[in-house]
Amino acid sequence: MRDRESFLAQPSVAAFMAWLAELLPTLPVRLRFARSKFVPGGIDTSVSGIEAVLAHYRWRAHWCDPRTSK
Template structure:
């Protein structure tokens, strides 16, 4: 099945409409144990995807295209 065919299904269209309407008000329970990726851990209940983005962190490091070290603790 091609992407356009999948997205055109009534069930998929209905889910997308539901998600768009409810994503701002859904409650999310973020529970992450302390680890090298989530220093200090995270335990918080938030409402809406915007608050998820404000709280979620994932520590990572890599080398950029100039071979300089990049350290990050956020996915934003």
């Protein structure tokens, strides 16, 4: 498959995406990260769903916009 549309149109790929879309909101996930300079307090929690993972999974990082230098 050369292009994205052809790839996504395959029945097996479409079935996988449908399965994953149904699973992700309720997926049980255990997050365990040791304390580090990027995760100062560490993380040790269990959550349900990918949105809950995103709410807990934060790295200490910095980003500078090259246009504004902020």
